[in-house]
Amino acid sequence: MGKTLFDKVWDAHVVTEVAGGNQVLYIDRHLIHEVTSPQAFNGLRRRGLPLFRRDRIVATADHNVPTKDQDKPIAEPLSRKQVSMLTENCEAFGVELYGLGHPYQGIVHVIGPELGITRPGITMVCGDSHTSTHGAFGAVAFGIGTSQVEQVMATQCLLLTKPKKMRISVEGTLQAGVTAKDVILYVISRLGTGGGTGYFVEYAGSAIRSLSMEGRMTVCNMSIEMGARGGLIAPDQTTFDYLEGREFSPKGADWEAAVDYWKSLPSDEDAVFDVEHTFRAEDIMPMVTYGTNPGMGMGVTESIPEENAIHNAASVQKAMKYMGLTAGKPLQDMPIDYVFIGSCTNSRIEDLRAVSQMVAGQKVADNVTAIVVPGSQQVARQAIAEGLDKTLMAAGFEFRGAGCSACLGMNEDKVPAGKYCVSTSNRNFEGRQGPGARTILASPLTAAAAAITGKVTDVREMLQLNIEH
Incomplete structure (x- = not known):
């Protein structure tokens, strides 16, 4: 039996099986921000633990930052404290920080893809539910809680139960004025906020393939809003064109080798999903x-x-x-x-x-x-x-x-x-x-x-x- 895209990426990162059906999953990339990281850093301090692989962590300030007068001190006290704590923690533990004033600062789920940190075939986590965004590149990406942020910091692994697999296909051509956001709002309106609970969703079909990478990120971003653990889309030439030349994308021979591997990731034709849904693109209007x-x-x-x-x-x-x-x-x-x-x-x-x-x-x-x-x-x-x-x-x-x-x-x-x-x-x-x-x-x-x-x-x-x- 063939494997799904999700199976291929997840299974390649399983370190070991644990009694009771759980698995230890290796995490390639860990994104952090000011809201869910302070307790995790404090947990490491209490236990006297170092970061296991600090080169796999990237931090930015996004949730609490003001969007006016960013060159001035943050006025709101709680926001100022959280952003200051992130800065102090990153300095103390040697973590790369794209804070206010840095040319790479921004929303964590925007900077990962635009910098080439997000790539097909990797596992990626962040203490934020909308980490599913990065699945648009064919990555297994999902949000984690604060205690899990600490686990990844200490071990670069997580103890997890493998989710079930769902495929949602959208076939056909979207009307003028209908965008990727309308597609995912339509899907969620049909399946409900619990329709994806327990599943990792692969989005497929001609309408999905026609989307730009920005559109694909929008779709995967909102997977969590129907209860899914995450969403992902098979990498293709659109993916490769977006990533080529990005700041941290592979270069030269490494790029060619990476693309060769990424081309092997799409779900096999005989892969089996636990649940399948199909929608017609023509049925979707602005939502x-x-x-x-x-x-x-x-x-x-x-x-x-x-x-x-x-x-x-x-x-x-x-x-x-x-x-x-x-x-x-x-x-x-x-x-x-x-x-x-x-x-x-x-x-x-x-x-x-x-x-x-x-x-x-x-x-x-x-x-x-x-x-x-x-x-x-x-x-x-x-x-x-x-x-x-x-x-x-x-x-x-x-x-x-x-x-x-x-x-x-x-x-x-x-x-x-x-x-x-x-x-x-x-x-x-x-x-x-x-x-x-x-x-x-x-x-x-x-x-x-x-x-x-x-x-x-x-x-x-x-x-x-x-x-x-």
Whole structure:
């Protein structure tokens, strides 16, 4: 029997089997940030342990960093303390840190791929659930808890139970205005936030293969939102073209050898998955969420369901109370207050280019506060070099420094209570963007359209207008 991509990578990293069905898995790359690392470093100190392989660890500050005045001391006390602790710990243990002011600083799941640290065929972990992003390259990448961060620091291994395997195929051609973000929101709306629990998901099919690496990262990023342990996509020429020439990608003969190995990784034709799902790309329209988890999603022209196969009436009613909405009514044309374009889901240069093109020559609606937050300093520099910042600011967007920003209420960029924010981030939980904030998840194109019109908008209408003019 053939092997899946997941099997090939996972099995190659098993150090030993442990009684009871567990395995010791070797970890190739460990990314850390300021939120989940302090306790792990303190644990090493208490036990008198060194880092086992500090050359396999890369640190950056992202969750707590301000996105304005990054050259000044952090004003918010808790954020300042966490970022300072990361700096002190990295100095004490000799860990490479891309902190504020470093040209490589940024969201951990953005800098890994753009620097060539993320590669096909490796195992990769971080104390952050959206580590699944890196699976877009054919890596087995997943988030871990703080105690596991310490385990990897001390041993470069983890004790784990191997997940089951799921394949989700999306076949066909996406409509104009439908993006990778819409694809994954659609999938989660059909399978629910528990649909992937216990599984590692491989995304396949012609629509997935047609995506850029940025799009593939968006899809894999949100695997965790349907309960999956992680998501991954088979490496192909798109992958190789993206990685070639990156700062830490292999060079010369090493590059050729690496590509030869990477070409062996895709799932064998006779590989067997525990569960398979197939969706038609043509069925997917621009998506928005209406509730308080990413599974509460629908097409932008549809009405909020009173209940469905995934969410019962009670859960919808609870979400409606928090969101201030009414089941059975549409979201289209509803006024909004904020637009946030950023996060590890949608803050790469491709996202910023798409938004800039959408809003060029137009103005953000008077009732909307709109911010764009690049995912890294490299993305910010590239956007400035291409003049995207000028286009965005001319339209009325704020163009900020790199960081996680308004994806989560852990820094200064919070959405006020009761306000509606169309957000390109990955979670719409109660209070996720700040106490009482109401989040509508969407693609960068849909978010850009909302910023200009001041309301939830079917971006396909704006694209048609642009074509006609």
